[in-house]
Amino acid sequence: MDSTDNYLTLLDSLSSTLRQGWLDLAIARQSMGASRINGALLDHKSHSAATSVQVDQEDVDSMEAQPRFSLLYSSDIAEMPQLSEEKTSESGAQLDVDDQIQKERAKLLSMFGTLISPKLRAAQLSFETALETLVEIANMRSAMLSSFDRVRKELDHQKDDMEPVPSGRQ
Amino acid sequence: MYGFEAMTFNIHGGYLEAIVRGHRSGLLTASDYNNLCQCETLDDIKMHLSATEYGPYLQNEPSPLHTITIVEKCTLKLVDEYRHMLTQATEPLSTFLEYCTYGHMIDNVVLIVTGTLHERDVQELLEKCHPLGMFDSIATLAVAQNMRELYRLVLVDTPLAPYFSECITSDDLDDMNIEIMRNTLYKAYLEDFYRFCQKLGGATSEIMSDLLSFEADRRAVNISINSIGTELTREDRRKLYSNFGLLYPYGHEELAVCEDLDQVRGVMEKYPPYQSIFAKLSYGESQLLDKAFYEEEVKRLCLAFEQQFHYAVFFAYIRLREQEIRNLMWISECVAQNQKSRVHDSVVFIF
Numbered sequence: 001m002d003s004t005d006n007y008l009t010l011l012d013s014l015s016s017t018l019r020q021g022w023l024d025l026a027i028a029r030q031s032m033g034a035s036r037i038n039g040a041l042l043d044h045k046s047h048s049a050a051t052s053v054q055v056d057q058e059d060v061d062s063m064e065a066q067p068r069f070s071l072l073y074s075s076d077i078a079e080m081p082q083l084s085e086e087k088t089s090e091s092g093a094q095l096d097v098d099d100q101i102q103k104e105r106a107k108l109l110s111m112f113g114t115l116i117s118p119k120l121r122a123a124q125l126s127f128e129t130a131l132e133t134l135v136e137i138a139n140m141r142s143a144m145l146s147s148f149d150r151v152r153k154e155l156d157h158q159k160d161d162m163e164p165v166p167s168g169r170q
Numbered sequence: 171m172y173g174f175e176a177m178t179f180n181i182h183g184g185y186l187e188a189i190v191r192g193h194r195s196g197l198l199t200a201s202d203y204n205n206l207c208q209c210e211t212l213d214d215i216k217m218h219l220s221a222t223e224y225g226p227y228l229q230n231e232p233s234p235l236h237t238i239t240i241v242e243k244c245t246l247k248l249v250d251e252y253r254h255m256l257t258q259a260t261e262p263l264s265t266f267l268e269y270c271t272y273g274h275m276i277d278n279v280v281l282i283v284t285g286t287l288h289e290r291d292v293q294e295l296l297e298k299c300h301p302l303g304m305f306d307s308i309a310t311l312a313v314a315q316n317m318r319e320l321y322r323l324v325l326v327d328t329p330l331a332p333y334f335s336e337c338i339t340s341d342d343l344d345d346m347n348i349e350i351m352r353n354t355l356y357k358a359y360l361e362d363f364y365r366f367c368q369k370l371g372g373a374t375s376e377i378m379s380d381l382l383s384f385e386a387d388r389r390a391v392n393i394s395i396n397s398i399g400t401e402l403t404r405e406d407r408r409k410l411y412s413n414f415g416l417l418y419p420y421g422h423e424e425l426a427v428c429e430d431l432d433q434v435r436g437v438m439e440k441y442p443p444y445q446s447i448f449a450k451l452s453y454g455e456s457q458l459l460d461k462a463f464y465e466e467e468v469k470r471l472c473l474a475f476e477q478q479f480h481y482a483v484f485f486a487y488i489r490l491r492e493q494e495i496r497n498l499m500w501i502s503e504c505v506a507q508n509q510k511s512r513v514h515d516s517v518v519f520i521f
Contacts, residue, residue, distance in 0.1 A: 019507065019509065022507050023507060023509055023512060026500070026503040026504075026507065027460075027515075027516065029499075029503075030460065030496060030499065030500055030503075030516050031460045033277065034238070034241060034499065035277045035278070035281050035298065035299070035300060036277070036281075038238075038298055040281070040285055040290055040294055040295050040297075040298045041281070041284055041285060041288060041290075042288065042290075043288040043289075044288055044289040044290055045288060045289050102399070106399075106400065106401075110345040110346075111284075111288060111345070113284075113345065113348070113349045113352070114345055114346050114349040114400055114401075114402065115349055115353070115392075115393060115396040115397050115400065115402070116396055117396060118395065118396070118398075
């Protein structure tokens with residue numbers, strides 16, 4: 001029940017984050033003009049994905065493997081969190097990570113121009129948060145389905161154990 | 171001599187001034203907006219607009235409607251009215267009307283160049299261009315690799331040619347120098363329009379100076395806010411501000427070094443006309459700033475109609491229609507996203 005409650009809370013959070021993101025995008029279009037924010041400006045040049053999803057198989061209690069999802073960011077950032085893990089006490093390295101993340105975000109938004117409304121940056125942040133929430137939802141769902149499978153198997157075993165042994169008389 | 175326009179203006183401009191004042195009376199009122207804000211679907215919006223002057227433009231649009239369709243059809247009405255006025259106008263009014271559309275021409279040029287850089291289809295980009303900013307050779311923009319080619323192949327024969335002198339380089343086009351190009355062109359256009367209006371003299375010069383100065387100041391504030399946290403240096407930011415307006419030159423010096431919205435507020439509050447705008451905002455709030463600027467602009471545009479025998483009414487009408495279309499776009503977005511509680515955040519009433 002706790003898992004279901006967490007799952008529904010995450011779904012609710014995703015919905016409100018996406019609503020906020022779409023509204024921020026509409027506000028940015030209102031401010032900058034429809035010619036500056038529209039689908040015709042999206043970049044069709046081939047480039048690597050800014051974010052990708054990695055699926056690992058996780059062994060739970062030495063039973064069936066349960067898929068585990070995680071987000072991987074572009075290679076420039078991917079190395080930085082490892083650096084930050086080793087040197088978390090050094091605030092300078094943490095600032096470098098933050099700067100790098102800001103630059104990556106600005107680079108992704110540059111298709112709409114470099115002098116963009118703060119609301120467009122807020123929309124980007126909302127959609128990034130929504131992506132992280134989606135991955136959490138996927139993991140939560142995977143855990144719930146795995147628990148459901150285990151409970152069902154235990155119930156099947158118990159049912160088999162309780163079935164009466166047929167008598168020898170015919 | 172100022173004050174004697176009544177003797178001669180109506181010879182060439184009387185008919186069109188009457189036409190534009192008639193168009194002005196067709197702008198949506200507060201009760202129209204109240205009805206539109208209560209719509210549940212985009213089809214409801216279409217139904218309410220069918221009773222207005224937009225009716226003939228939307229009546230043949232099939233369901234389901236999209237926000238962009240409503241905006242495009244409403245824009246067509248403005249384009250038809252503008253083209254009628256342009257074909258009937260004589261000099262210098264015809265040049266004045268053409269100046270009113272150069273901003274859209276700049277936006278279209280940047281749209282085509284940016285879209286081509288992103289390997290988009292030219293036809294698709296042409297469909298997204300604003301109709302008021304179209305010119306014959308616009309599709310040829312897609313072949314240019316740098317600004318020198320852009321100028322030499324296409325723009326030399328357009329009204330934007332004189333504005334290119336400050337931004338011709340042989341550097342390949344990329345997102346940053348396209349943005350610099352956009353703002354440099356717009357700066358040159360505004361200054362040229364300002365000089366043209368000064369030459370016309372009379373009430374046109376007086377009223378247009380106020381409207382264009384406000385536009386220049388608003389641009390300066392938006393450039394300052396939007397460049398916070400970017401790679402644009404203070405010097406480059408300063409170069410994008412227009413060389414006229416209430417903020418020129420001392421306000422520009424201060425805005426060029428601002429690092430956050432509160433510093434921008436600190437600069438603007440020294441200027442009495444802008445104190446009221448920034449007084450409406452709480453600290454750190456940028457969303458309502460756009461609405462506050464639009465409201466101030468609408469107030470000034472409506473005042474232009476209080477005087478007769480000048481050309482500023484044409485500029486004011488075009489801008490008021492564009493504000494109306496922005497209002498309709500916002501209302502449609504809020505209805506489409508089921509965010510009706512936010513609909514009054516950005517609607518600017520004209521009357």
